[in-house]
Amino acid sequence: xxxxRNKKEQRIIEKVYRAEQEHVFRFLDKLSDTExxxxxxxxxxxxxxxxxxxxxxxxxxxxxxxxxxxxEPADYIPVPATEKEKEYTEKARKTGEQALLKGxxxxxxxxxxxxxxxxxxxxxxxxPVSPVKNKTLFQIHAEKILAASKKYxxxxxxxxxxxxxxxNDTVNYFEDNNxxxxxxxxxMFFKQEMLPAVDKNGKIIMDSENHIFMSPxxxxxxxxALLNSGAVTDMKKRNIDIISYFQVDNVLVKIIDPVFIGxxxxxxxxxxxxxxxxxxxxxxxxxxxIRNNKLTVIxxxxxxxxxxxxxxxxxxxxxxxxxxAIHLINRDFVVHNMKQxxxxxxxxxxxxxxxxxxxxxxxxPDKPNGYKFETFxxxxxxxxxxxxxxxxxxxxxxxxxxxxxxxxxxETAKQDMSDFFGNWLEKAGISVPKDSSGNVKIxxxxxxxxxxxxxxxxxxxxxxxKTDRPLYIGPEx
Numbered sequence: 001x002x003x004x005r006n007k008k009e010q011r012i013i014e015k016v017y018r019a020e021q022e023h024v025f026r027f028l029d030k031l032s033d034t035e036x037x038x039x040x041x042x043x044x045x046x047x048x049x050x051x052x053x054x055x056x057x058x059x060x061x062x063x064x065x066x067x068x069x070x071x072e073p074a075d076y077i078p079v080p081a082t083e084k085e086k087e088y089t090e091k092a093r094k095t096g097e098q099a100l101l102k103g104x105x106x107x108x109x110x111x112x113x114x115x116x117x118x119x120x121x122x123x124x125x126x127x128p129v130s131p132v133k134n135k136t137l138f139q140i141h142a143e144k145i146l147a148a149s150k151k152y153x154x155x156x157x158x159x160x161x162x163x164x165x166x167x168n169d170t171v172n173y174f175e176d177n178n179x180x181x182x183x184x185x186x187x188m189f190f191k192q193e194m195l196p197a198v199d200k201n202g203k204i205i206m207d208s209e210n211h212i213f214m215s216p217x218x219x220x221x222x223x224x225a226l227l228n229s230g231a232v233t234d235m236k237k238r239n240i241d242i243i244s245y246f247q248v249d250n251v252l253v254k255i256i257d258p259v260f261i262g263x264x265x266x267x268x269x270x271x272x273x274x275x276x277x278x279x280x281x282x283x284x285x286x287x288x289x290i291r292n293n294k295l296t297v298i299x300x301x302x303x304x305x306x307x308x309x310x311x312x313x314x315x316x317x318x319x320x321x322x323x324x325a326i327h328l329i330n331r332d333f334v335v336h337n338m339k340q341x342x343x344x345x346x347x348x349x350x351x352x353x354x355x356x357x358x359x360x361x362x363x364x365p366d367k368p369n370g371y372k373f374e375t376f377x378x379x380x381x382x383x384x385x386x387x388x389x390x391x392x393x394x395x396x397x398x399x400x401x402x403x404x405x406x407x408x409x410x411e412t413a414k415q416d417m418s419d420f421f422g423n424w425l426e427k428a429g430i431s432v433p434k435d436s437s438g439n440v441k442i443x444x445x446x447x448x449x450x451x452x453x454x455x456x457x458x459x460x461x462x463x464x465x466k467t468d469r470p471l472y473i474g475p476e477x
Contacts, residue, residue, distance in 0.1 A: 002028065012043050019048035027209035027360055039210040046196060046204075046212070054373045055202035058348040068302060074288040074295055076275055076321055076389035077263060092262030099242065099261050103154040106240045107145050107255050108226070108329075110377075111138075111170065111248040112163030112192050112216045119404045123166035125248045126173050129401055131414045131443035132472040137248055137401065138173065141255060142180035147448035148256035151456075156256060157186045157238060159231045163216045164194050181449075190229030192221040197353050197370045205355045205370050207362070213353055213370075219247070219325070220344040220375025227338045235331050243334070245327040245377070251413045252399045252420060253326060254392075260328060263388045270333040271381055272388040274326040276398050278317055281308050285322035286378065288389055295387050297323045297378040321389060323378055324398045328388075337383055344375040396420060418444040424454050428461045433468075442467060447474035 001017050002025055004010035016022055024043065031039065057063050080089040099105060113124040120127050125138040135143075142158070149156045162170045171189055174180065179187055194214035196204045207213040222245070226232050235243070242261060246253045254260075264272040275288055286297040300308070303319060310318035353370035355363055381387055392398065399416035402408040422432045422440035433441040450473050451457035462473065 008044075009040055012040050015048060016043060019052055021048060021204050023203055024206060024212065026358075030360075031210050035210040042212055042214075051196055051198065051204065051373075052202065054346055054348070055198050055371075058346065058373070059198070059200070059371055060202065068291065068298060068304065068307070070291065071298065071303075071307060071319070072290045073319055074290050074321060074389055076288065076391050078391045079393060089259055092266060093259045094262065095265050096258030096260065096262030097152070099265060100148070100152040100156075100256065100258060101154065103152075103156075103238070104240055105242045105244055105256065105261060106157045106159060106235055106238070107141075108159045108161070108222070108231075108243045108245045109141060109248055110161050110192075110219050110222060110245070110325075112161060112166065113248065114166055117403060118401065118410065123162070123170045123173065124401075125170060127401065127410070129251060129410050129413055130445050131418045132445040132470050133474075135445075136173075137251065139177075139180050140251055141246075141248070141253070142182055143448045144253075144255045144452070146181050147452040151452055155183075155186055155238075157188065157234070157240070158182065159188050159190070159226070159235075159243075161192050161222060161225050162189055163192055164214060165216075167191050188229075188231055188234060190225055190231060192219075192225045193217045195373050197351070197372045199355075199370050205353055207354050208356060209360050213355065215372045216374070218347070218374025219377045220379060222377050223334050223338055223344075223380065226334055232331060232334060241331045243329045243331060245325075245329055247325045247400075249400045249402055250325070250398060251401060251417055252397050254397050260390055263390055264328045267388050268386050269328070269388040270330050270384040270386055272328040272390065273378070273381070274324055274390050274392050274397065275321040276324050276392055276394040277320045278322045279394070281317060283322065285324070287319045288321040288323060289319065294382040295384065296382050297376070321391075324392075325378075326392075326397075327377065329380075333380075333384070337380065344377075344379045346373045346375055348373055395423075414443065415439055418442070421446045424451075424457050425465065425467065427454060428458050430461075430465055431467065443470040445472045445474075447472075449475040 002013060004013050016024060028036065080086045111123065111125045115122055115124045115127045118127055126136050128134040128136050130140060145156050145158055167189065174187060195217045196212050197215055198204055205213045244255055246255055260274065278285060284300050286299050289296055289298045307319055312318050349372045350368040351370060351372050352365045352368050357363055399413050400408050401410055401413045405411065418440045421444040424446065425432050435441050446457060451460055
């Protein structure tokens, strides 16, 4: 065992050796005092017993997976079709609007990702994507929050969970862009926790001679991050008790949805979810299910072939309620679960992770070489005593930007936004050019600051709209 220069170093060295991770010191003699201090500070914060336990239980000797043989589909509130359903929806809308008018709702964005898969260097939220003005994901969301704040005459604070990798760049973006029209004191940033990744032998991966590769602990880290950052305390001061959770890459997300909020309140739900019917059996989304009388989300890869393709009598998919990472969470549910020692299960992901070889040379692998550990926020659903699942129309509320090209790319997001706003134009009596597949042929973009929903747009619809060119309608028009 090597010797430390002081008691703190020696304590950390002994901890590392007990965990059999002493390879992290192989370049110690080459480090400057500053680099050495940075390495020891990072090592001091790592829970090596947790990492070793995760390696042993999820990779080396995987514990028996949960039996999914008795899965049943979870109930959900369908898109209203009958008069009775429409009446219930209207009641929910009024209930949600009352909550909004009282300032009970906050927006909570999970934005810890980088734009690497999009070929973009920076936080994913800074990725420009809107069809005409090329607004960033952050700006798209900010305008929705600002518009809702104005509509209901209240402050809707925005809590943004970043990661160690993108926190400073995210804050700088907001600073440089005057908080996108929002008040600085109503936007709060905080980092989610990070965990080391390991190789196939359970050894922690280093990405430089004095640095351990770290990755976010998954969106399941939302609960602890909300509590530890002081966000929950800030919400309590503001008399906010409902948190609107969404992820950064969904350009169509309805962040402040009075109908969803109303259902959540009317059914005394602790954590509610939106769902979209799966586009096809193999779609890579989790599915809302009941297992052992508990609500849960089953990953698509954990469904058996029989379950994946199972059909109802009307030929619809049996397991069709796809999870799209949109939730409402009660503030007290977060606090209660954290006080009870909430421990969401960890999941493992085999990924391509940059590392240094024995010579200290940085290697970017071309195939998965390591394992990341993460938790999922939807695993908290099993802790609820009451929960609502609400069906939405995919074309109106779900278009994620995940890939550089193809499905769920910037190209599909731009088209989905144009189709969405083009539908508003058609409903307002304006002819819109479409291709043979029914897609709007011109880029169309309507700022929430002009109209937050179709009803507002219909009242304010300009008379001189031309659809023979890219069309943008915003507050300055």
